[in-house]
Amino acid sequence: MVDKIRWIKKHIRLWVQILFAAVSNGYVRGFLEGRIYRGKGKMICLPGLNCYSCPGALGSCPVGAFQAVLGARNFKVTFYVTGFLIFVGAVFGRFVCGWLCPFGLLQDLLYKIPFIKKRKRLPGDFWLKYLKYVVLVLFVIVLPLTVLDVAGQGQPWFCKYICPSGMVMGALPLLAVNTSLRAALGWLFTWKMVLLLLILLLTLWTYRPFCRYLCPLGAVYGLFNRISVFRYQVDGEKCTKCGQCQTSCDFDIAVYETPNSSECIRCGRCKNVCPVSAISMACKAGEKKEKNTVSL
């Protein structure tokens, strides 16, 4: 029984990720016929980086939707997508990245492939992790707002030049069955393919490099990690600062010091390995919460 519970605890995140990706991309006909779902459900954003050009996608990508509204002639700010990001961030924070993002799932699966020597951090990690904020400000906000065509419309710069999710979830399945799209391939496709392959190769070496260094959605949700309903707290009376949480963390976060680091994707591994069960989800802690808790 104990073994069964341990097995469930160990694999539950993977099953939630698979189930959520399958349900939110459940328009199977799209994959078979090389076209995308055109229902009204696409007014609603999905929480993760889920390209709306994925043939199966039943909802919209929040980053794509954000740029679509910003780039429209009549709007220079989007209340709807900003509100959505604030709502999801305030409730879940980066829990979304760890449990509900299909591109995160892909990276998790690739990271399981044995590789020469896994590294917890890439060289320059301290600075590289701020790159996602640059991507957010520049490619998701500033460029779509300021670089306009003759009709006064902006482009989705992040989707166009960076997003690897669009390539994996949108381009590859569509191009596999849609011959007319294949005829239109050019330099942009080559650029995005090279970037995708680079990210996937890096994923074999280090854990979730895209989430850590480039994802604008992770950058936004990370800002909410400290206050979100789904946040961690460490019981200072129980914690012995043994460091097992940090050792088990693929992002190398010192959970006993900063349980709500903006990099934490709430995978829960630190909680599972803590020998004294000092780490808990704040919203579940209830009466157990004592003084001396660390919740930074």
Place this chain on the structure above:
Amino acid sequence: MRFLKENRAALLLAAAGVVLMVLGTGRGETEIILRKAINICMECIGLG
């Protein structure tokens, strides 16, 4: 009650998020998102 107290900031922000979503829907942003999302996004798939 304790839950509300401990998550005051998050719940206030979540409520603000809902208000913004309602405002955005009211001024037709969801129509723009729908229009973009029901057509293949050429930029997303690297075709331009």
